[in-house]
Amino acid sequence: MKGLRFGSKIIFIINSLVAFLLLISYILPYIPPKSFASLSVLSLGVPLLILFNALFFLYWLLRVRKQFLLSLIVLLLGWNYINSMYKFSRTKAVEDEANFTVMSFNVRLFNRYEWLPSKEVKEDIIELILNEQPDILSLQEYRTGDPIDLEGYYNFNGRHTEGIKAGQTIFSKFPIVNSGSLEFPNTYNNAIFADIVKGKDTIRVYSFHLQSSGIQTDVEKLKDETSGHLFKQVRSTFRAQQDQVELFLAHKSKSNYKTIVTGDFNNTAYSYIYRMILGDDLKDSFEEAGNGFGRTYDFKFFPLRIDFILVDKDFTVNGFKLYEEKLSDHYPIKATLKLH
Structure with missing residues (x-):
């Protein structure tokens, strides 16, 4: 965090926490709720975590700071999650008599x-x-x-x-x-x-x-x-x-x-x-x-x-x-x- 002002350091700490929580959420589908029910609750907040990380990515990118890499990497690691939340490409319906x-x-x-x-x-x-x-x-x-x-x-x-x-x-x-x-x-x-x-x-x-x-x-x-x-x-x-x-x-x-x-x-x-x-x-x-x-x-x-x-x-x-x-x-x- 060298070169960052105090306010920017606080923002990056929050960014790091949000990125960490999203990273943890990637393993939740493999953890039975009976074993770690409290951790499973985090799965409900995944859309918000994705949104916050996207905002942090844009924030640092617009400020031309290398800190944008943190959220970018975490988002790319969970690309399937993003695809599950939002489909970017519209798929045209296929007509078929067997439909x-x-x-x-x-x-x-x-x-x-x-x-x-x-x-x-x-x-x-x-x-x-x-x-x-x-x-x-x-x-x-x-x-x-x-x-x-x-x-x-x-x-x-x-x-x-x-x-x-x-x-x-x-x-x-x-x-x-x-x-x-x-x-x-x-x-x-x-x-x-x-x-x-x-x-x-x-x-x-x-x-x-x-x-x-x-x-x-x-x-x-x-x-x-x-x-x-x-x-x-x-x-x-x-x-x-x-x-x-x-x-x-x-x-x-x-x-x-x-x-x-x-x-x-x-x-x-x-x-x-x-x-x-x-x-x-x-x-x-x-x-x-x-x-x-x-x-x-x-x-x-x-x-x-x-x-x-x-x-x-x-x-x-x-x-x-x-x-x-x-x-x-x-x-x-x-x-x-x-x-x-």
């Missing part, structure tokens, strides 16, 4: 508790679905006691199913030949699956709703939360999510079908949870064909991508669409796929 589409949307109980001022949220969601006509549709926070009817679709858990938790459903224009639920213990959350026949192929589709941290998105309400309480909530959530993902992986290992995993992970692409679900045989449809930030959750501080459509590597992702309609605290996503 089919998969949509996922956390509908937040169709605005049952009037979080949004509109009284017609449910009707607007149905209109969106009918306009887009996805071939496969997974919905989270869905009320089986207040079901929707979609003409031309088969469904699993579209209405109350004995022994299956409410909260999720899968609709499909293709026949559903088998289905079921992974009942997560001590929670209202679960995962469901449907085996869907498309032509000569059977595809297994999962819909996830992993444990939620329950953190407030409203700024004023969030101010009332202590940092200790927030950390405790997130630590507990990540541990529960690890248990839930382990149940999923055990279930998935017994299937030989090509797999599509959709839903609300309540975690980011920088987490251990995401890496375990992705595994070696799935790919992220947003990273394949999306663009921009890919924000799927209405969080006021920075763009959060916590809803995913992950697909077997035998699928080609020919398109990805993120909708901006404000019909929930989540935004719908749709992938256009082709099976080799």
